[in-house]
Amino acid sequence: MDSPLTPSEVAALLEAAMATLRAELGALPERVTAWHPAAGEWCAKEVVGHLVETERRGFAGRIRIILGADRPALQSWDQNAVARARRDCARPMAALLDELAGLRHDSVTLVSGLREPDLDRGGQHPKVGFLRVRDLLQEWVYHDRNHIRQALANVQAYVWPAMGNSQKFAGE
16 A cells, blocks of 8 residues: 555645535535435535544544543444434525534644654554554545535435436446
8 A cells, every 4th residue: 555644634624525525515505514315324414514523532532532541442433313313404505514623623733733653543442443543544534525425416416317318428
């Protein structure tokens, strides 16, 4: 494998992901961001709410816990239960993006301040085992892009029925 992304590279990608979310999801009407592509699937607002919670609980939150203790026990959480409790479909997309942007700003500062010795610190997760800070940084980049793709796929699914014969161009 090539060398993993550095903390400064990850910080830049965290900022880029936030800019992408603001540009794409901030431009959509509320009816599109609250639309569910299928029963049990998240709308774009719930995707952003999930990113808020993973910022708090999964990435920046875990990194702070790891940096504050020697090999701490990390907690898991029920993502679907948290999503239901947040009720993000009823919230304005702008408010969700602002909530994420505030957390993301703090996360970029956290990640930018990481030094080489910090990267091998870790904690024990009950489901996946030992997680190092360096592992979490790489997953964070992957996770953001996975959910950006999910939100964009929702938009594609929303517009698909209205495309008429131009659907035949899809896949070219």
